[in-house]
Each structure stands twice: as structure tokens, then as C-alpha cells.
Amino acid sequence: MKHINSQQLSNMPDRYRACLINSLSGFKSANLIGTVNSQGQTNLAMFSSVFHLGASPALIGFITRPHSVIRHTLENIKQTKQYTINQVSEDFYLAAHQTSARYLREDSEFTKTGLSEYYIDAYNVPFVKQSRLKYLLTLRDIVPITLNDTQLVIGEVTDILCDEDAIKSDGYVDIEALNSVSISGLDSYHVSTRLSRLSYAQTGSFPTKMNVDGKIS
């Protein structure tokens, strides 16, 4: 195995180190965050840092960088306190990736990439119509991460929209059947093949394989 030490890490060219370090954490989720500012201008941005934080209350987190193209997302969320998260599937992963281009504030990434806005109830915050699993959140907290000047944005899920067939009897959503993609590194997109679901781990026995419905197969 190759052993890279801290001296070699610090001497790497920035782009090489960014590719390498971005590969370390494993597969990342692929999500589009939809927002609108107080003037009604919509925005859509790709994030690979959306993660589960808790089920009760239902909390989802993501990381923002201060000086990046995704700054409009955070500004809009601070203004309206609401946003949508939309899982990216194989059908539109190129358009999703394209939202990370440096469009001007007055350009909506929806128009520029061919994705469609979708609205529910009386809310003016845009979902991505093409997404097969998406949800609305209310901002709950912004936690500064002083070490590298990033921020952890935490929202509470209030409404979920999902293809009904994908929701299994125990609440598990078969996101593989939705063709949801994952990301590795900075720019690699993947679809998945299920190995199995596994039973709750207990001392004294090894896990049992379960089918997608959570039943012993």
C-alpha cells in the first residue's frame, strides 16, 4: 500500500490534494438545494455535503464555504428561512452538475440548466420537478466551523415529496430504485447495486441479509 505522510500532503499541488482529500470520506450524496430570495429570484445549487443529523426532530445538515458560487444559497436561506433539498438521479445528473457554474445572481440555474421549478401549497421556494425524492426545510441553526471558515447549516424537514412506490413498509425509501446517484471525489457520479439490507446487529450472532422490504430473505 502507498503511504502518504503529512509532509507529502502539505507539499502537494492544491488541485491534486483537493482531488485526493475529497476521495477519502467515501461516497457522498448528490443533492440540489433550491432557494428564493426576498425579491423572488430563484437559485439552485449542487451540494455533495448534505447529511443526516437526526430523525426526531428530522434534521438535515449541509456545509457551505464562504467565498464560493454557493454563497447565494446561504444568503437566500437567511432571508426566507426555507429551502428545498432534491435528490439527484441519473436522468438529470449533468444538469445538476452544471448548476455549479458561476452564473450571475440575476440568472436562475433553473433556466440555465433546463431543470423545472415545482411548487407546493402556498410556499414560494422552488423544488426541482425532475427529482423523485425532495423535501422542504425550515432553517433551524447555522453553526460556524472556525477551523476552516465553513458553516454547518441545519434545517428541519417539514414536507416530503416522494414517488410512492419507493417507500417500503418499514419507512425505508429505496433510493436505488429512484436511480439516485452518489458522488466520489469532486466530479465522479455513480449509480448503485444493492448488496443487501442487514438486520440490526446483536452480540452473539452475525447480521442476517434482508430484502428491500426489511424482511429476512
Place this chain on the structure above:
Amino acid sequence: MKHINSQQLSNMPDRYRACLINSLSGFKSANLIGTVNSQGQTNLAMFSSVFHLGASPALIGFITRPHSVIRHTLENIKQTKQYTINQVSEDFYLAAHQTSARYLREDSEFTKTGLSEYYIDAYNVPFVKQSRLKYLLTLRDIVPITLNDTQLVIGEVTDILCDEDAIKSDGYVDIEALNSVSISGLDSYHVSTRLSRLSYAQTGSFPTKMNVDGKIS
């Protein structure tokens, strides 16, 4: 599409809501965190919340819950300030899942699950021998998330061990070739198939597909 509102969310049975909410963020990384306490007792625990936080410095985060079986991990990290993160691959995902059983503190999950300890240099913190991409971290910060009493643990990567063939010319690591797995929901494990790498997004053109080496294919 099925629309689940906040009233329906709060009325769900806990286990159903946990399955559902854990599916929302998309695919999660699968990693084993290796630690040792000041008495030399090793510990190994499965995490699906490891994520990339920054490349320069190389920072990786993960979320801990206070009253779970993973409490030994955090206690050990506080004592020794070091830990390893080990990507889980198809070969040993059952053993990796099994580390989440509630073993006693005096039992090492290595012994109980059949995974092997591996050490480098003079460090006494254990890697997982079977893992094909793993790294050593030094604790840099523990950020409390007061909303739900969890904590964000942040470490800086100091040493990386990786199958040399998987490291491409631009620093990208082909974790698909390592058979690294991803997780959906609480307990579903997946391998991947690459759709493509995509070129850096620029206004005025759509992304171009690249091969695994980051070259236009």
C-alpha cells in the same frame, strides 16, 4: 407523488420515521473508526456520517450521538487525540455492520468481528488491515450541535494508506475499483457503477464526460 406533511411526520411511529428520515439525505459513506484508550484497549465502530470538510488543511468530520454504542469512540479520541478512518469494502461489509452490536467495553470489536488490527510507525491507534483506503487523523475540534445533543468531531488527516493502483494521475482515488460500499437508510449496503466523471462546470457550455483519469473520453 406522495406528500407527507409535518403533522404526518410527527405522528409516525419512531422506527418508521427513523427509516424514512435516514433515507432523505441520499447515499452515505461507510467507514469504520478505529481508536484505542489510554489503557491500550482498542475499539472499532461503524459510521455512516463521515464527510469531507476541507482539503487544505485536510479536514474530515463525523457526527456522534451521546448515548449510543459509539460513545467509546469519542471517549477514546478525547483521551488519545488520534483515530483512524477506514473505508468499508464489499469484502467485509457484514463484519463492519456487526461492529455496531453493543459489545462491552472490554471486548474489542476487532476480535469479535474477525477484522484485523494494523499499525504504522510508532502509533498505537489501530487501522483495519482489510480496508483498502484508510487514514490517520489528529483531533482538531469537537463542535456541539445543541439542537439535538449531537457533536461534530473534526480531525486533520496526517497519514494516508491506499492501494496504489487506485490513485489516478490527478489525485482522484477510484474508490469504486476498491469496491467501497455506500449506505442508504439505516441498513442497506450498495456497490457502485460509474456514470462518468464530469468536467468543471462553466457558464456557456454543458459538462463534458471524462474517464476515470479525468481525461475527456
